[in-house]
Amino acid sequence: MKDALIPSALPEEKKASVLVKGERVINFPLENINTFLTNSIKTCKYNCLTFLPKNMFEQFSKSANVYFLIIAILQSVPQISVTGGIPNILLPLSFVLTVSAIKDLLEDIKRSKSDKEENMRPILKRVNGQWATVRWSEIRVSDIIKVQKNDFFPSDILLLQCSDPKGMAYIETKNLDGETNLKHKLASKETQTYFKNEASYDSYTGTVKCEDPNSIIYQFNGVISFKNISIPVSNEQFLLRGSSLKNTDWIVGLVIYTGHQTKIMLNSASARKKTSRLEGQMNNQIIYIFLMQLALCAACSIYYSYWYYHNRKVTDIYLELVTSGESSDPVYQFVMQFFTWLLIFTNFVPISLLVTLEMVRFMQASLISKDLKIYYESDDIPAGVQSSNLNEELGQVNYIFSDKTGTLTRNVMEFKKMSIKGMKFGENGHLDSDKKLPHVDFIDPNFDPTNYEFSDFIVHLAVCHTIITEEKDGVIEYKASSPDELALVNAARFFGFKFISRDSDQNLIIDVSGTEVRVAILNIIEFSSDRKRMTVVIRLPNGMHRVLCKGADSILLPRLRGGPYIEETYKHLEEFACEGLRTLVLAQKDLTENEYKNWNLQYIAAMKDILNREKRVAEVSEYIERDLELVGATAIEDRLQEKVPEAIKSLREAGIKIWVLTGDKIETAINIGFSCNLLSNSMTRIIIEKSSTQEVKEELEQGLVLTRDTSTGDYALIISGESLLRAAKPELAPILVKLTDYCRVVLCCRVSPQQKADIVKLVRLSKPHSITLAIGDGANDVNMITAAHVGIGLAGLEGSQAVRASDYSIGQFSYLQRLLFIHGRECYRRNATLICFNFYKNVLLVIPLLYYGMFSAFSGQLLYNMWTYQLFNIMFCAMPIVVYAVLDIQIPHSELQSNPEFYRLGLHGKLFSTSIFWFWVLEAFVQGLIIVLMSIFTICMTSGDKYYGQMDNMYVASKLIFGLVVFLVNIKVITFSYSHYWFSILISLLSTLSYIGFTVLLNDYLPIYTWLDNYDSRGSSVKLLKNPNTYSAIVICFFIGFMIHPIYKAILTIRSIRKLHRTKVANEPSSSSSSSDSEEKDPEIVVPEIDISKWEITPDKEKWKNKHTGFAFSGEAGHAPQVTDPEYYL
């Protein structure tokens, strides 16, 4: 991890020079059409020809399959074979391989289907002088394509021309970097004018020189040459696949990179295969079991060698142990015997476990995707499962890393409340949709917009912004880079001040109840994250000059002249902020004409100073942005997705830590923290946003000291991406991790996609036993999604980058609760049991052979018929556990959903650990012993026949032992099931009967063949069925199989009740066990102990204790150059 963090610390340029070699030269029209890749993408693994070899190679890279292959080879060695040289393990092995292969095939078909869907999307391409609709896959480098409004770019293209006469195109890159602001791209003047006539596309020739395909998203440099002119092109003209065209009717572009060479595809790291923790634990247990098997083989062989050494002479008369050609050396005997026992004990490693698990997960996954309660009806999105092998991981999640935009929020800003002259307006309800304007959700019958008192406020809303309009079919559309401004302007419209357009003289036209009013915009000093305010100087129709300023309360309050309402307004801001609303303070000041003229001269001078423009403009603006008069405050709601706060609350109650990672600003993140109930004003917010290592270190240490003092309530850590970069360095990481342990909430702001992944990796590394889950919706979350143990993609209407990289996809954040609490928990419970049970049943199958060794001098007698032995896992005892693992319900789903306590089962890994696993194995050892003793000492010891007196032979005993094993195993499934369906009982019954049927058929009806191994045992099954003692044995084994479980559980119950009883007597009755659970500290902190007592740091509590006032504003400079171009003011 530490290595992974370092590259991201490198400046982008440095990386670029390292990564980009070579140059791509594109001549157009292209002479050789095959020079470059096509635009079709292919993420599926196989085709018809490669499927078999590739899949078999993959399957045999699993050690278990190799193990069974080796067993098959050993089985064909006659000296050690217990199956007469027939490698009959190949029967279950080929079954297992076939099932996995079919599963792989189905999954690959799914992938190729989604590839096809993507490749089939339509796009306009210039062919023979007209625009023809072609598929995405048919696009090639150097094609000319036309992209319509709201469409996605099919490949990386170079912008040549766009519908806007100035060459400006707006794009949305939400899918790439998660930023929701529209970005603008600018066609170069030459191309924009040259291609004005569409026909010129058909005759042009030229070249483009650019970099070879590379993964650096924000870099592109090249030169386009045609008609003897060379035009440099850069990122400004470069449009990426994955982004979409907004607010622009169409663009025409030249295809530069296609298919897998596009930047987005180069960025999507091939998803590594994730395995669940349960599976990892299981693999460890397989190794232990295998070691146990080897030890048992060795023990049996040692005993045999010893017996052999003492008996080889004396038993000669009936048993010639030394046959010709074989060595009588006990060591040789040991080796041969070892392999014999290895063959007998083969099934200690359950052959069908992996395939059963995969099958079960596949079915679980299909049930997840069929769940109506996590189906998002308004967008028609069901839950999706991309990698079903993580089902049980969902039940053990410790950390959730959530993206903000699009995940927690809908990315819709709505004007909600305001404060004017110390009065608060706006109620909590929602507007009916018919009355509603976009981006406004304001209800308050007490507010009268026509009241003269409020007109200043509304004018402020209508005038102070950088929005431009476009009229289309009589409808005015606002084009804003900032969703906040969109909400404000729409609010003004809602109150009767409709912003219509800007005219060419920099007048703003506002429709005030039918009359057009022109307001001259004199200057705009734009918003920036440093200034945290925006100022507009206007001239009102009556000739008055006025400064309008909006911005953060912390910035504007010191600049206010002082007035009657400041205190109330501030209180309102706090109230708004607590609800998670984004606030802005509005202020204004009237200027006299002289004042303005003087100031404007200075301003123009500052603008002209190209070298120090920013600094001087800042100085100049300070001059008018003071002594302002408070107009009011606005509160905008960043609408959350449905039921997000409730879901977050439940998830946290279950003991899951939730971190919000967002590319947004700190203010926005804090606001969302409030609206999601992650933050409250009683929490101390530790905000770390410094950018030098030393400062970050100091802040971290201060925070850590502070959090030690638990009396001051809960803590929240809010850290910016830049600080995080420093804090995640190896020397500071332990402090950071420690600090996050003490904070109930962690918010990371302004983090890049790579940093999101690095945070996840940091947690994974410092908490190796924790399971992380990342949830996000955009391409900027892809890194995080692939880095986490479980990645969840939110499927939206647009973009499927995150979904494709994810393991699971859902339509709403709140569905996460059901996905984890019900599907995750139950899958964990069932799969953990499935794994234990699979070992249990195989141990129970094999262990009688060990016990029987005591009666047969450990000579390696394979008691069972070799075919029934192999059919055990694929027929007699295969189905009941599958039904269990797919359909068992422990606790009604409604209860699971509403009570987070139940989730702790998986969170604390209660169902699978080394001790639990070996308890199951131990149970099998005990039950196996009982089975053998029952059969050997009660059934075959004396004759079971009243009239014939024949003694039962070894094959009768073998049928009985095997039958009891099958019986017990199938009963066992019923005993640990919580839900019994008619068909689950039936399947258990049929499975048991299938053994009886098969063994009767084999031993009494099938013709006798050596390879069937049914000569000696002829008649044994019928004989067994006629013996009444068989049924007594079954009843007793039923008791053992059925009663051990409740007895064990009963003991636990009694113990827990007694404990409860005791604690109730000792404490107040209110102290429930759950509270002690939640205080439970993570036992797995590997962070070295940091001795804080030695630090001489007194944290400045006040620094972090201030009230939250909810300022947030999204927007950046330069989005409306027409409006802000200084040229206009000269």
Add this chain to the structure above:
Amino acid sequence: MSELRNKPENTPFKQQQLPAFQPIYTAKSSALIFLIAGILFYAFGFPIYVVNSNVVEVSKQYDNICEIGKECTFTIKIDEKIPEPVFFYYKLNNFYQNHRLFVRSKSYSQLRNAKKILPKELDFCKPALHNKDFIGYYNESKAKELDPDDVAWPCGMIARSVFNDTFRIEGYDIDEDDIVYSNDKRMWVNENVDKQWRDIDHHLIVWMKISPYSNFRKLWGVIKKDVEKGELTVVVDNKYDVDGWDGEKWIVLSNSSAFGGKNPNLGIILISAGTVALMFALIFTVTGVVYKHSYENEDPRSWRYT
């Protein structure tokens, strides 16, 4: 949205709402289950135990009182009358008939007199494949007269070591024919008695039915009338030497009940299982009563996830 193509179907199976029986184990229901189990076990256990204890079984070791190669006479004391049919068993101790190499040492096809015998199958008979391999072992007499390089019929170590003592009881007929199931008789066929070193007779069939133990008894004959109380004189043609491997030879006389020969184990196990079940029924009842209050407040499933 008029068309919801991806909407999952609302069926009980897909929504996991199938009707299910979901028992919750409480103290009450557990007590009931154990009570029923206990009663059932007693109901089975006692009759089995009683019936079994009525079976009479008498046995006597004779390899230590008889000399090898000679006819030998000894007596057994019968304490009570044994009702017919009385089964006459011989019993061998410390004989690993179930040894892997021993068990496989035979040829199925040969014993069934199949038309074609694969050489590979005969290999399993080694080291008792040819007539010459039989010299020096039990039953060698007739094998000596046959071509030493011919495949022995029947071959294999099991057949070679067939038990060849014979018994007579004074005053009683021992029926040696009725000791094999008709099913088995069909499967074991003599081919050409002249070429065989031994008849494939009923004693051989019984012998070749491998016993699961190293101390085992095999049926030798049936006395089809009641054996009266008193002394029984047994005459043995004592040919089978067990001294080499510290073995023992016994004879066993026993009748049989509906639940087989004399074997109290099953009854004892059932009765003790029943006792355990009743004990737990009691414990659950007590728990239910004593901790009634706390139990009611607790979700009865709580112990499942603690």
